Amino acid sequence: xxxxxxxxxxxxxxxxxxxxxxxxxxxxxxxxxxxxxxxxxxxxxxxxxxxxxxxxxxxxxxxxxxxxxxxxxxxxxxxxxxxxxxxxxxxxxxxxxxxxxxxxxxxxxxxxxxxxxxxxxxxxxxxxxxxxxxxxxxxxxxxxxxxxxxxxxxxxxxxxxxxxxxxxxxxxxxxxxxxxxxxxxxxxxxxxxxxxxxxxxxxxxxxxxxxxxxxxxxxxxxxxxxxxxxxxxxxxxxxxxxxxxxxxxxxxxxxxxxxxxxxxxxxxxxxxxxxxxxxxxxxxxxxxxxxxxxxxxxxxxxxxxxxxxxxxxxxxxxxxxxxxxxxxxxxxxxxxxxxxxxxxxxxxxxxxxxxxxxxxxxxxxxxxxxxxxxxxxxxx
Numbered sequence: 001x002x003x004x005x006x007x008x009x010x011x012x013x014x015x016x017x018x019x020x021x022x023x024x025x026x027x028x029x030x031x032x033x034x035x036x037x038x039x040x041x042x043x044x045x046x047x048x049x050x051x052x053x054x055x056x057x058x059x060x061x062x063x064x065x066x067x068x069x070x071x072x073x074x075x076x077x078x079x080x081x082x083x084x085x086x087x088x089x090x091x092x093x094x095x096x097x098x099x100x101x102x103x104x105x106x107x108x109x110x111x112x113x114x115x116x117x118x119x120x121x122x123x124x125x126x127x128x129x130x131x132x133x134x135x136x137x138x139x140x141x142x143x144x145x146x147x148x149x150x151x152x153x154x155x156x157x158x159x160x161x162x163x164x165x166x167x168x169x170x171x172x173x174x175x176x177x178x179x180x181x182x183x184x185x186x187x188x189x190x191x192x193x194x195x196x197x198x199x200x201x202x203x204x205x206x207x208x209x210x211x212x213x214x215x216x217x218x219x220x221x222x223x224x225x226x227x228x229x230x231x232x233x234x235x236x237x238x239x240x241x242x243x244x245x246x247x248x249x250x251x252x253x254x255x256x257x258x259x260x261x262x263x264x265x266x267x268x269x270x271x272x273x274x275x276x277x278x279x280x281x282x283x284x285x286x287x288x289x290x291x292x293x294x295x296x297x298x299x300x301x302x303x304x305x306x307x308x309x310x311x312x313x314x315x316x317x318x319x320x321x322x323x324x325x326x327x328x329x330x331x332x333x334x335x336x337x338x339x340x341x342x343x344x345x346x347x348x349x350x351x352x353x354x355x356x357x358x359x360x361x362x363x364x365x366x367x368x369x370x371x372x373x374x375x376x377x378x379x380x
Contacts, residue, residue, distance in 0.1 A: 012036055013046040014239070017056065018285055020063050021243050025250035026286060034069055044074050054239040057081035059128040086127035089119065091175045093126055093209060096134050099179065100212035102149050103138075110214050111137040111204050113182065113225070117216040118244055120207060122251035130240075133168075133178035139201070140183040143167070147181070155179060165192050185225055186232050190309045195268055200225070219252035220260040223278075224270055231273035232313065236280070245277055246287035258293045262300065269306040 019033035036042065047070075051057040061078035064070055070078070096116060103110055112120070115131035123129045138146050147167060151157070155169035155177075165184035171177045184192045185200065203218035217225055226248060230241040249256065265274040275297055281287040282294050302310075358364055 010043060010046065013043050013050055016042070016047060017050060017054075017060065017239065020060055020069075021056070022246075022286055023063050024247065025253075025288065029286075030063075030067065030069070037069070044071055048074050048077055050239070051078065052081065055130040056240055056243070058085040058130065059123075059243075062125070062128045082127060085130055088175055089126045089129075089131055092116075092131055092134060092177060093119075095171075095177045097210035097212045099134075099136075099150065099153065100209055100214050102153060103146060104213055106145050106149055108138060108142045108145050108149070109201075111201070112207070112209075112214050112216050113137055113185075114229070114244075116209075117207075117222075118247070120209065121216055122244075122247050129244075133180055135180045135182060137182045137185070137200075143181065143183055150179065150181070186228055188232055188309065188313060190305075190312075191228075191232075191269075194305075199264070219248070219256045220264065222248050222252075223256065223261055224264055224268070224274065227273040227277040228270050230277055236273075236276055242277070242281055242285065246281040246285040249281070249287045249289060253288045258290065262293070262296060265297075266300055269303055269309065271300045271302040271306060272310055275300060 016033050016036045019029045019036070022029035023033075051060050057078050058081050061075070061082040064075070065079075093116075100110055111117075113135035115129055116134050119126055119129045119131065136146075147157070150169050153171070155171045158168040158170055165187060166180050166182045169179045169181065171179075184197065185195060186192070200217060200221045203221050204215040205218055207214050207216050216222070223245065226241065226245045230236050230238065230245065234241055236242075261274070265271050278287075278289060278297055279294060282289045
């Protein structure tokens with residue numbers, strides 16, 4: 001029997017959700033959200049569906065509790081999501097504190113990224129912002145130390161990411177803990193070679209997780225990273241990530257040096273993500289971005305290299321061979337290209353073993369030509 005497909009939520013649901021979330025920096029927004037529901041045909045099931053799917057249910061509950069805005073059944077579902085997220089995040093932050101303490105004793109500095117950073121700074125609560133994993137930025141020279149410390153704490157490396165710009169590690173337990181150790185901010189190879197990571201370290205701000213020291217990106221770096229991450233990795237569509245950008249801007253509104261944001265976006269070939277995401281959160285989310293900044297931002301022009309990179313990124317949604325050539329073509333210079341080719345032709349044994357689920361180690365050498373054959377077939 002074929003199950004009927006659920007209809008996509010209408011735009012009024014997303015508008016209601018955006019208005020509720022805007023209440024965190026715009027006191028008038030909740031009244032506008034209430035007006036949307038006065039016609040009696042509001043799609044509450046659609047709201048429930050979007051809030052859960054987009055990871056916004058805990059935050060929505062925190063905003064609307066006590067406001068007599070939602071039907072009881074919807075509010076109960078949101079409350080359940082909020083309570084579960086509080087418990088999960090409390091556990092994850094406990095594990096994060098343990099990791100940070102051990103890395104600090106080894107002299108490894110850590111910049112928290114995305115959910116872990118935002119929960120403890122701009123959201124001001126461990127329970128409202130879901131965290132799928134814990135993203136840690138380390139200096140590249142500290143990667144071997146981090147990969148020695150984490151397995152000693154019971155984390156196992158997940159091979160497929162081990163030869164890119166990040167390593168995923170996983171630890172089973174009451175709640176599975178997934179840590180991603182990054183030494184670059186973006187996955188596309190072009191940015192791994194041209195992005196000056198030192199500036200992100202130099203402008204980082206101190207923060208503490210329990211008794212453990214750590215860092216978070218400074219306001220300007222945070223805006224650039226979130227815009228870049230959202231467009232380069234998530235096609236610019238996720239509501240949670242859009243709200244993260246708006247929330248950061250609202251939280252740091254008196255501190256953001258917009259001259260720095262515009263200049264660094266141009267210098268680091270991040271004009272397109274910064275333009276698209278900030279324009280969207282300015283218009284749809286009414287994030288407090290000065291109008292002259294938006295006007296100057298729209299006037300920026302991406303470099304030819306950046307335009308080419310985004311054209312190549314569009315090709316990443318095609319075959320494996322097309323993605324390979326797109327990544328290769330985006331790299332600056334033949335040295336990085338040759339290293340990229342070598343890593344793809346001869347990835348680490350653990351990566352190959354995991355990808356192809358090889359039954360016996362003696363079969364491993366046979367899978368390298370098999371991998372090349374698959375790539376060649378994809379190209380043809």
